Amino acid sequence: MKPVLPLLAIASLLAGCAAQRPAHHVELNFAALNDLHGHLEATRFDQGGTAGGIDALAATLNAWRQEDPELLLVGAGDMIGASPAMSAMFADEPTIQALNLIGMRATSVGNHEFDNGRVELLRQAKGGCANSPRPDRACKLGPHEGAKFSYLAANVIDTRTNQPLFPAYRIEEVKGIKVALIGTVLKATPDLVGAAGVGGLQFIDEAQAVNRLLPELRAQGATVFMVLIHQGGHTPARYDQQYCQDLSGDIVDVVKRIDPAVRVVVSGHSHNGYLCRVDGKLVTQAERYGHMLSRISLVVDRQTGAVVDTSARNILVQPGKHAGVPEVDALLASLRARSSEELGKPVARLAQPSISRELMPNADESPLGQLVADAVLASGRKWGAQLAFTNTGGIRTHLDAGDDRIVTVANVQAVLPFANEIVVMNMSGAQIVALLEGQWGGVEADKRGVLQVSEGFTYAWDGRRPLGQRIVRESVKLNGVAIEDGASYRVAVFNFLAEGNDGFVTFRQGSNQAPTGVRDADALRSYLQRLEQDNKPAGTYGAVPRILRVKQ
Known part of the structure; x- marks a missing residue:
């Protein structure tokens, strides 16, 4: 048996590696969330105990941002839809408000975002109370301000305009590096949603939608490309194993066809937690319901803009582990009070x-x-x-x-x-x-x-x-x-x-x-x-x- 290094020795080794990093290399940090489905409270975790909750997510992210204030929170779809009563009874507006508070920057759409149709999804994203198909639920907590983050959908095309229903991408400048976040949803969405919800929309091939954007993104100065895709796979590997080589499912073919310039694919939909490598690309998924966050690191060469290293960990979101965020705690307390009134009906x-x-x-x-x-x-x-x-x-x-x-x-x-x-x-x-x-x-x-x-x-x-x-x-x-x-x-x-x-x-x-x-x-x-x-x-x-x- 090989000797195990003491923890202090490992820490010293890692610190030494960081110290030896060339001065022109910079580390960009991301947290990724998928398939929240409006779960604002902690729920049962299959491997024991409870995990998640918007208060615990906020506390975890706040702790990580103490380490890196420029950390970006991104998502891979199904933030809303198929939600518990606390969110669903208010047309999922509380979840969008909560995501605003925890600093979500951009997420792909998921198939469940379309559960109540494009009109309702656009209202939820952009804000307002008019024309909701659910007037009994919309704006019951007050005026709905909409999402302060970007919903992205490179492969969802409005057939009337031949343009994406939502922006295809968002470019963020992080530590002087331009990062392009590209969002897609599985092209089989029409098979998973009632026809009325996706009428007049075309869902094109995910990989093709990504690849055709790269020249446009490079022209705007982006050198780092991350795909946020609501499509997923399966692996027998544990959610925190680094790194599986046996990912299966529809996501694999999509990733293989995405241009090699994309080094990281944040996935969702299959509700699995995994950290995998597919054709040189890092592919992550953070299970479901906010139980975990994928913490992703990219090392980028400032001189060339090239990504020289990628790594990730799936971190269980444990209630009470970090100091709370008062604004988020207050929102959750208010929702509990309002929903308890509803639950008594x-x-x-x-x-x-x-x-x-x-x-x-x-x-x-x-x-x-x-x-x-x-x-x-x-x-x-x-x-x-x-x-x-x-x-x-x-x-x-x-x-x-x-x-x-x-x-x-x-x-x-x-x-x-x-x-x-x-x-x-x-x-x-x-x-x-x-x-x-x-x-x-x-x-x-x-x-x-x-x-x-x-x-x-x-x-x-x-x-x-x-x-x-x-x-x-x-x-x-x-x-x-x-x-x-x-x-x-x-x-x-x-x-x-x-x-x-x-x-x-x-x-x-x-x-x-x-x-x-x-x-x-x-x-x-x-x-x-x-x-x-x-x-x-x-x-x-x-x-x-x-x-x-x-x-x-």
């Missing part, structure tokens, strides 16, 4: 005081599990959903209404606190059966529980059979008709499951995935209201198992 009446998340006797389902699955299915119908699955771990408590049987927004949020987005995908009958078989496989199977299924989907399983053969194949039916291995079905699930979490990796095989922009709690609220309007409030009928145990 009534949603719908139940037929009983509570709907339980406890499993029914001799069954693998709970009354609340069925209700949530039905709500997910109802919310996905617009995208063609035929059946839905939910994970038991995502349902955190009973749906309690009290003696008056009135459910509030807060009651619903307590049941589904994770702000998962509903995703609709195609799965073959064979994949659905494989998914069901996988419920009992792996070391975590006993902890994760059996998936809850929506109305109309039924099957039986036999505990006497070996793993991988427990499903009674002929019993798997949709609306009374046996599913066919080769047929395709539209399935609605939380994005947590769509990403293969809780061990349900078969969901990753789903094709034509369509993020709906609908959050779990919003889906449940809408479904409860619909049931009451139909004079069949939730809990009217006793829950009947949809999953039959042949033998335990």
